[in-house]
Amino acid sequence: MMRRRNRPEPQFVLPRCYYGRLCELRMSWTDKNMARWFVGCHNEGERCDSFMWLDPQMCPRSKEVIPGLLKHEEEVEVELDLLLEQKRELKEKVNKMTKFENEKTKELEEKV
Numbered sequence: 001m002m003r004r005r006n007r008p009e010p011q012f013v014l015p016r017c018y019y020g021r022l023c024e025l026r027m028s029w030t031d032k033n034m035a036r037w038f039v040g041c042h043n044e045g046e047r048c049d050s051f052m053w054l055d056p057q058m059c060p061r062s063k064e065v066i067p068g069l070l071k072h073e074e075e076v077e078v079e080l081d082l083l084l085e086q087k088r089e090l091k092e093k094v095n096k097m098t099k100f101e102n103e104k105t106k107e108l109e110e111k112v
Helices: 060-111
Strands: 024-029 034-040 051-053
Touching (some): 034 060
Antiparallel strands (some): 024 034
């Protein structure tokens, strides 16, 4: 369950493609163009090559480092999800044990 941090969307008027349709604003998540905004036609029927980058290209070092950081972030998030599930299970066990202890205490008090 990847939780990507959203960068704010650029503010501008969306251009129209060759066919006159509004282009879509999207963000690239490929290793080569990590987190770069672009606009392009999302025309399913006809092939339209309307496309434009909105962000400058990243430096080569960023292209090396960022994919590794994102992979590590994803691994940490998976581990976090597992730990949260374990926490939930432990709370459930503690609640059951507390309930059992309360019942036994009540039984003992009734006998005395």
